[in-house]
Amino acid sequence: MLDIRHVAAHVDDVTRNCKNRNMPSDVAGLVDLYRRRNVDLTLLEQTRAEANASAKSMQGKMEPEVRQQRIAEGRALKQKIAELETTVAALDVELDRWLRTLPNLTHPDVPIGHTDDDHRELRRWGTRRQFDFKPKDHVDLAEALDLIDFDGGAKVAGQKFYFLRKEMVLLDLALQRFAIDRLIAKGFTPVVTPDLARPDILEGIGFNPRGAESQVYSIQGHDLCLVGTAEITIGGMLQGRLLKADELPIRIAGISHCFRTEAGAAGRESRGLYRVHQFTKIEMFIFCEGELQKSEAHHDELLAIEEELFQALEIPYRVIDVCSGDLGAPAYRKFDIEAWMPGRGEAGIYGEVTSTSNCTDYQARRLEIRAYGEGGQKPKPVHTLNGTALALSRALIAILENHQQADGSITMPAALLPYLPFTQIGPKA
Numbered sequence: 001m002l003d004i005r006h007v008a009a010h011v012d013d014v015t016r017n018c019k020n021r022n023m024p025s026d027v028a029g030l031v032d033l034y035r036r037r038n039v040d041l042t043l044l045e046q047t048r049a050e051a052n053a054s055a056k057s058m059q060g061k062m063e064p065e066v067r068q069q070r071i072a073e074g075r076a077l078k079q080k081i082a083e084l085e086t087t088v089a090a091l092d093v094e095l096d097r098w099l100r101t102l103p104n105l106t107h108p109d110v111p112i113g114h115t116d117d118d119h120r121e122l123r124r125w126g127t128r129r130q131f132d133f134k135p136k137d138h139v140d141l142a143e144a145l146d147l148i149d150f151d152g153g154a155k156v157a158g159q160k161f162y163f164l165r166k167e168m169v170l171l172d173l174a175l176q177r178f179a180i181d182r183l184i185a186k187g188f189t190p191v192v193t194p195d196l197a198r199p200d201i202l203e204g205i206g207f208n209p210r211g212a213e214s215q216v217y218s219i220q221g222h223d224l225c226l227v228g229t230a231e232i233t234i235g236g237m238l239q240g241r242l243l244k245a246d247e248l249p250i251r252i253a254g255i256s257h258c259f260r261t262e263a264g265a266a267g268r269e270s271r272g273l274y275r276v277h278q279f280t281k282i283e284m285f286i287f288c289e290g291e292l293q294k295s296e297a298h299h300d301e302l303l304a305i306e307e308e309l310f311q312a313l314e315i316p317y318r319v320i321d322v323c324s325g326d327l328g329a330p331a332y333r334k335f336d337i338e339a340w341m342p343g344r345g346e347a348g349i350y351g352e353v354t355s356t357s358n359c360t361d362y363q364a365r366r367l368e369i370r371a372y373g374e375g376g377q378k379p380k381p382v383h384t385l386n387g388t389a390l391a392l393s394r395a396l397i398a399i400l401e402n403h404q405q406a407d408g409s410i411t412m413p414a415a416l417l418p419y420l421p422f423t424q425i426g427p428k429a
Contacts, residue, residue, distance in 0.1 A: 001099045001365050004034050014102065021103045022114050022325035030098050037091040044084040051077040100203070104362040106324055107333035114325030119336075125307065126316030128340050128348070129402060136408075137343030138400040139272040142168065144408050145426045148273070160262060160277040167425045171399070171412075172280065172392050174419035179282040179309060179389045180253060186305065188253035188284060193233035195257045196224045201236035204367040206330035206359070215260045230254030230283035231386040235363055238287060242379055243371035249288040249298065253389065256281060272397070274344070274351060279393035286385040289371065290361050295383035299358040302387035303335045306354045309389060312415040315398045316340040318350055331357035339394070343401040353394045356387030 007014050008031045015027040054074050111120045142148040146165060153162035164172055180190050199209040202216065202225055209216045209225045217226040227233055234254045243250075262275045273279075284305065286298050303319070310317050322334040334357040338350035361381035364370070370379040403411045409426035417423060 001096075001362060002102050002105065003361075003365070004095065004099060007031060007099075007102070008034055014105075017106055018103060020106065020112050020324040021327060021329075023101075023103045023329065025102055027102070030095075030102075033091065033095055033098065037088060037095055040084060040088050040091065044081065044088055047077055047080050047084060051081060100366065103327070103329040104332050104360060106327070107358075109321070110327070110333055111321060111323045112325075113323040115323070116326075118323035118325070120321040120323070122319040122321055122335075124316070124318040125311060126314070126340070128316050129342065131342065133406045135342040135348070135401060135404060137272065138341075138397045141343070141400050141404055141408065141410065142272075145410070145428055147425070150272070158277070160275065162273070162276065167422065168396070170420060170422075171416070171425070172396065174416050175390055175392055175395055176255065176280065176282060177419050178312075178416055180255070182309065182312075183253040183282070183284065183305070183389060186251075188251045190253045190255065191230075191234065193227075193230045193237075193254045193256045195227055195259070197227050197232050197236055198223060199225055201239065201367075202227075202232055204239065205232050205235045205363055206328070206366070207232060215262065217259050217261060226259035227256060228258050228260045229281060229386075230256035230258075231285060234283065234285040235367060235384055235386075238369045239367045241369050243287070243369070243382065245289070245372050245374050245376075248371055248382065249286050252285045254283040254285060256283065258391075271344075273393040274397060276393055279391060281391045282389040284356075284385075284387040284389050287364075287369065287371075287382050288385070289373075290364070290380045290383050292360065292383075295358050295360060295385060298383075298385050299333065299335075299356065302356040302385060303337075306337050306356060306387060306389065310337060310339060310353070310398075312413070313395070313399060314413045314415075315353075315402055317353070322355075328357075330359040330362050332360045332362070333358050339398040339402075341397055341401050343404075344397075351394065351397070353391060353398060354388035357385065359384045359386070 007027065011027050011031055018025045018027065051074065054070060054077060057070060111118055147168035149163040149165055184190060202209040207216065209218065215228060219225065233256065234252050257278060258281050259278050262277060284302055288294050288298050317337050317339045320336040320338060322336055327334050334355055336352050337354040339353040340348065341351045342348035344351060360383050363384045364381035369382050371382050372379050399413065400410055403413065405411060407427040409424050411424045412420055
């Protein structure tokens with residue numbers, strides 16, 4: 001969440017930022033609450049000082065009548081202190097609740113807008129393949145090669161669940177190892193995370209675990225939620241920690257299953273693996289010094305790693321600077337990679353395969369993760385960043401559709417061959 005002192009000093013800027021991010025809020029009302037709380041807190045501190053002075057004055061000799069008067073005054077002061085403590089505590093709770101509804105600040109270069117048309121395309125990589133046959137989508141390709149069982153998944157768990165089969169299982173595992181090996185070489189520590197987290201961890205990261213618009217599965221009878229990304233569990237891993245300066249940056253490569261309700265997702269463009277309720281993901285996460293220059297450098301690095309992975313997989317893509325209204329509350333800036341998927345839509349379309357966000361100190365304030373500065377300087381919140389290395393379901397779509405052949409087979413990218421016992425899948429007789 002934001003520093004309330006910054007909010008109070010920049011009411012108009014924060015109000016405008018909330019509007020630009022499609023999260024309007026009564027920022028002026030919040031600041032009024034903050035100032036009322038400060039008045040009551042000052043009065044509480046003054047009353048405590050009066051009570052201490054009154055108690056000290058009781059140590060000397062005095063007339064009985066004066067002593068009784070001082071005792072009565074002390075009791076009145078204690079009662080006033082108790083009332084003020086209750087008032088301030090209630091205001092603190094309300095202030096914290098209200099602050100948590102505000103989105104992060106926004107990088108000045110982020111395009112302002114609320115629709116996909118408002119995103120800014122930064123660059124493209126690769127040449128979109130010109131097929132001498134009509135390319136199929138991944139569902140038709142997988143069905144012909146017996147690679148995915150959507151009907152079985154729906155029978156067992158409902159729509160948007162599936163079984164991966166045969167070579168598709170080995171391809172999925174190869175992609176995981178491919179990504180992890182690359183990340184280890186870049187200094188990331190691999191971690192297999194829990195698939196469940198407490199609601200307060202989700203709230204700390206900036207996710208909404210409850211409510212009509214939540215995309216989160218909650219576990220009935222337990223104070224737990226299925227996670228939609230390892231960002232939740234990795235970020236929560238250091239909740240309440242005070243770190244030393246030389247511990248940073250901390251670079252984690254998390255492997256997790258991801259669960260999303262995908263409420264409202266429908267249509268041909270969401271067909272097959274593109275929007276599913278469960279998938280595996282390799283997530284990058286960085287805790288770094290709470291300085292914008294450093295976190296922006298890490299953000300550029302995460303995007304470069306994502307691009308490197310998709311270049312190695314020989315997948316054409318474009319990079320998007322996500323507009324203000326689509327950032328989500330925690331992100332200061334977010335870049336998406338959209339891979340070319342020739343089988344989607346009528347003639348192929350780009351589809352999001354990765355996101356990377358610089359969340360500055362927004363999540364760390366909520367999770368109370370701080371670090372000393374160099375030379376033992378006063379602790380302050382760290383900055384947190386996250387980035388998708390590979391979301392396996394969508395990476396599989398891109399590979400199947402871009403590397404399909406006229407006979408229905410799928411050739412494997414050279415970067416994956418060290419991890420696979422085959423060079424292509426199919427064709428099936």
